[in-house]
Amino acid sequence: MTDKPYADKKEQLQKVESACLPGETIHGVFDMKGGGTGFLGVTSKRIIVYDKAFMRKMKAVVSIPYSRIYTIAAEDESGLMTGRGVFSSSKIALKAGGDEYEFELRGADKAHYAHNMILSLMLHSERH
Numbered sequence: 001m002t003d004k005p006y007a008d009k010k011e012q013l014q015k016v017e018s019a020c021l022p023g024e025t026i027h028g029v030f031d032m033k034g035g036g037t038g039f040l041g042v043t044s045k046r047i048i049v050y051d052k053a054f055m056r057k058m059k060a061v062v063s064i065p066y067s068r069i070y071t072i073a074a075e076d077e078s079g080l081m082t083g084r085g086v087f088s089s090s091k092i093a094l095k096a097g098g099d100e101y102e103f104e105l106r107g108a109d110k111a112h113y114a115h116n117m118i119l120s121l122m123l124h125s126e127r128h
Contacts, residue, residue, distance in 0.1 A: 005029065006113070008039070008106065016041035016048055019061055027121065030114050033090065033104040040103050042117050047094065049101070064096045066125040071095040074115045094118075 007013035008031035016029050016039075025044040032038040038051035047064040075089035090111045093102045105111045 008110070012039040012041075012050070015039075015050060015061075016043070019048055019063075021045070028114060028117055030103075030105050030110055033106055040105070040114065042114065042121065044121065047118065049103075064094065064101070066122050068096040069094055069118075069122055072115060072118050072122065074111060092118075 005013065005026040006028040008029060012031065013026070013029045016026055019041070020026065020043060023044075024046075026041065027044065028042045030040045030042075032040060032051065038049070041048035041050070046066060047069070049062040049064065050059070051062075071094065073093045075091040075093070088108050090106065090108050091102060091104045092111050092115050093100060095101075103114075105114060
């Protein structure tokens with residue numbers, strides 16, 4: 001992780017900054033496809049999702065603490081014609097508590113980066 005957080009859009013980074021608690025560090029903010037204004041924030045303590053698809057179509061900031069996340073997945077887009085593989089999709093999914101979340105980011109490279117960032121933070125939080 002770098003000192004400066006990764007961010008697709010500066011205004012999204014600013015929204016995540018305003019939602020952070022004291023001592024919380026932002027690692028990345030990823031723009032999502034399909035939501036228009038939706039994005040996925042990755043901090044030292046939680047995942048922050050801003051999207052109107054949550055909570056009955058109203059715009060909402062949803063926090064998912066690492067202690068509640070027990071699975072992260074990357075979609076496998078391999079096939080006979082594409083031959084691509086696990087990190088060729090722009091989709092990642094989380095299971096937290098009894099809920100499942102799916103996010104489509106703007107490219108397979110960003111989905112791979114976000115997946116590895118979240119997985120690293122999940123595994124780190126398990127040790128504490």
